[in-house]
Amino acid sequence: MEIREIRKNNLNTLLVNYDSKERxxxxxxxxxxxxxxxxxxxxxxxxxxxxxxxxxLRLPHNWLDQEVDTWQxxxxxxxxxxxxxxxFIYTKQDIDLINKFNLLMPDQKTHFYMVIAQTVEKxxxxxxKLKQIYGDKT
Numbered sequence: 001m002e003i004r005e006i007r008k009n010n011l012n013t014l015l016v017n018y019d020s021k022e023r024x025x026x027x028x029x030x031x032x033x034x035x036x037x038x039x040x041x042x043x044x045x046x047x048x049x050x051x052x053x054x055x056x057l058r059l060p061h062n063w064l065d066q067e068v069d070t071w072q073x074x075x076x077x078x079x080x081x082x083x084x085x086x087x088f089i090y091t092k093q094d095i096d097l098i099n100k101f102n103l104l105m106p107d108q109k110t111h112f113y114m115v116i117a118q119t120v121e122k123x124x125x126x127x128x129k130l131k132q133i134y135g136d137k138t
Contacts, residue, residue, distance in 0.1 A: 007045040007064045011038055014057065017099050028053050060105060 001009075018024035025035040029052070037043040045053070050064040104112065 001066060003065060004041070004044045006067055007050055008038065010039050010064045010066070011045065011053070013102055015039065016102075028056050037079065059103070063103075066105060 012038040015024050016022065021035055022032045028035065033110075035045070035130050038049075043066065051057055051061070053059075054061060101109070101112070109126065
């Protein structure tokens, strides 16, 4: 994928963290009309502009240039703690956490996965010990 497309995709990914395009444009220090041109690909995001945006959003240097593994959350209208029609509806906290996870660099995501795997392994060991102590009642 070309750098032009990568930057545009990453900018669109960041947009989900804002209530509106206007607020996102404000955070970037640009006009909403210019943001629209960047998001739609009418204008490319230059090297200088990419670094400016990363600084404004406190992102790691060259973050906009990396192919970020995004997990887009679509069609979520209202957070809910319930399961609906066999599909999990995310809470507001879930959505916020997933959006923040999407901003991580690939090596940060790998580290995060390892920490989760270690935590799950430890919890499974603890659960087995509890079952030995209390039997199958747990």
